[in-house]
Amino acid sequence: MVADIALARGMTVAGFLDDRALEGQRVFDLPILGGPAWLEVCRSEVSVALGIGENRARCRIYKLCERLGVTLVTLIHPTATVAASAQLGAGVVVMAQAVINPDARVANGAIINSGAIVEHDCEIGAFAHLSPNATLGGNVRVGALTHLGLAASVLPGKAVGEETVVGAGAVVTSDVPSRVVVAGVPARIQRQREEP
Numbered sequence: 001m002v003a004d005i006a007l008a009r010g011m012t013v014a015g016f017l018d019d020r021a022l023e024g025q026r027v028f029d030l031p032i033l034g035g036p037a038w039l040e041v042c043r044s045e046v047s048v049a050l051g052i053g054e055n056r057a058r059c060r061i062y063k064l065c066e067r068l069g070v071t072l073v074t075l076i077h078p079t080a081t082v083a084a085s086a087q088l089g090a091g092v093v094v095m096a097q098a099v100i101n102p103d104a105r106v107a108n109g110a111i112i113n114s115g116a117i118v119e120h121d122c123e124i125g126a127f128a129h130l131s132p133n134a135t136l137g138g139n140v141r142v143g144a145l146t147h148l149g150l151a152a153s154v155l156p157g158k159a160v161g162e163e164t165v166v167g168a169g170a171v172v173t174s175d176v177p178s179r180v181v182v183a184g185v186p187a188r189i190q191r192q193r194e195e196p
């Protein structure tokens with residue numbers, strides 16, 4: 001999906017980095033260049049877009065790029081709507097039909113997936129992931145590394161902590177602490193989240 005956005009934006013995509021695939025394999029007719037070690041050799045020739053859904057893994061690769069001085073690109077699908085006053089950090093990906101409204105702030109490495117809505121003045125932490133059709137009312141805060149499932153909603157002004165998971169379809173009606181899994185309508189804590 002991330003390569004698709006880059007191509008739609010008229011960028012040249014050299015290929016993919018994947019530590020589980022074999023160098024020389026092709027995906028969507030583009031080559032697998034190698035694993036993250038490839039970056040150490042070719043860091044001055046490329047920029048990197050983050051196409052990893054798992055938040056902690058995406059954070060690790062972001063930090064590797066930062067350490068190597070590799071530029072991280074921020075990608076916005078041509079059909080997404082991003083207000084002029086919204087701020088997006090490095091390595092953010094905004095997918096098709098997503099909406100980010102005025103004065104919202106999206107920190108480094110976050111994913112705003114297809115059709116997700118980030119209302120005015122929201123604050124999204126680094127490496128958070130809003131799944132397709134997740135919806136945030138105005139002034140919502142989402143902590144770093146938190147994952148909102150498909151079509152999850154957060155009522156205006158509420159805060160979700162760091163490294164929390166909000167289940168698909170949940171409706172968050174009160175603040176949610178860090179490192180828990182919540183689900184349901186209204187969202188209730190299901191369990192604590194294990195340490196990485």
Ligand SMILES: CC(=O)SCCNC(=O)CCNC(=O)[C@H](O)C(C)(C)COP(=O)(O)OP(=O)(O)OC[C@H]1O[C@@H](n2cnc3c(N)ncnc32)[C@H](O)[C@@H]1OP(=O)(O)O
Nearest residue numbers: 113131132148149150165166167168169170181182183184
């Ligand atoms: C492009 C993309 O695909 S982006 C990725 C999007 N991914 C998502 O939206 C997934 C979000 N994850 C979820 O919703 C998960 O189901 C979680 C985190 C809520 C729970 O996951 P787990 O802890 O593994 O729970 P598990 O699947 O074992 O289910 C436990 C119970 O919760 C129920 N349950 C699972 N998910 C939900 C949910 N979203 N809402 C309500 N109940 C749920 C199950 O039915 C089960 O109930 P039971 O014990 O009565 O049988």
